[in-house]
Amino acid sequence: MAVTDCNALPCASRFTAVPIALLAIVLTLPLGGCSFDLGSWGSDREKPQAVEQKPTGTISGQSVSDAQGHAARGLALAKSGKTEEALAEFDRALALDPYNVPALYGRGLIYQADKQHEHAIADFTAANGLTPQQVEPLLARATSYLAIDRAKEAASDLDEAVQADPNSAQAWSARGVTYERLGDKAKAFTSYGRALALRPKDEAARSGLARTGG
Structure with missing residues (x-):
């Protein structure tokens, strides 16, 4: 995967x-x-x-x-x-x-x-x-x-990661992927948005934002 x-x-x-x-x-x-x-x-x-x-x-x-x-x-x-x-x-x-x-x-x-x-x-x-x-x-x-x-465990880690470093675009982008897999589009959308704000050229986050924002 x-x-x-x-x-x-x-x-x-x-x-x-x-x-x-x-x-x-x-x-x-x-x-x-x-x-x-x-x-x-x-x-x-x-x-x-x-x-x-x-x-x-x-x-x-x-x-x-x-x-x-x-x-x-x-x-x-x-x-x-x-x-x-x-x-x-x-x-x-x-x-x-x-x-x-x-x-x-x-x-x-x-x-x-x-x-x-x-x-x-x-x-x-x-x-x-x-x-x-x-x-x-x-x-x-x-x-x-x-x-x-084990997406639930991944989500827990990524929740902790973005608390430890709210400026980590990688953490936000990975969190978006994880919550999208879990079916929580709201959290995924927010995470992708934060990732894109921190790293505007992140095409994966941009695509994720489009998938979860509709």
């Missing part, structure tokens, strides 16, 4: 047929060649207080540092289209530090691209718990929910 027109993106080895439009509308990532750009939102200093209260002595400073290195290599490999190698690096990072958000998010994207949506949802859920004010994990999880016909 694609949010807009669905294309295929060849990635490394078995990770093929990635729905570009489906991911692009909700992740705000440059997806050509399965690229990843997570920015700084998963940094250690942004971890919530709940994470800081984990039992002492369970994760050493060296382990955290090593995990960050594996995560960084994973992101670089994913940008290069070496998706299986990237997955291995993310796995190593999380074995050392289960709280490494870039590794969770990056691994989730790889699972999502491979249509392993339950695994993707688990990683995005963990990432969301560690960075609750960030839109990206919510949008990504909503994409996987939609892919497995």
Whole structure:
């Protein structure tokens, strides 16, 4: 299922047929060649207080540092289209530090691209718990929910996403798609309108507005 027109993106080895439009509308990532750009939102200093209260002595400073290195290599490999190698690096990072958000998010994207949506949802859920004010994990999880016909859960995530960032055109557009699927044309129309106001060249939102406004 694609949010807009669905294309295929060849990635490394078995990770093929990635729905570009489906991911692009909700992740705000440059997806050509399965690229990843997570920015700084998963940094250690942004971890919530709940994470800081984990039992002492369970994760050493060296382990955290090593995990960050594996995560960084994973992101670089994913940008290069070496998706299986990237997955291995993310796995190593999380074995050392289960709280490494870039590794969770990056691994989730790889699972999502491979249509392993339950695994993707688990990683995005963990990432969301560690960075609750960030839109990206919510949008990504909503994409996987939609892919497995769990539109109500997707709608809940997208409601939260637009509250976290009312200026996210991607969140509003995805919310429009989701509520249109649920048959709530009023919410879909409002969502598409907000997306179009934020991103006037969003043809998917424009089409959605026309479909739900009649």
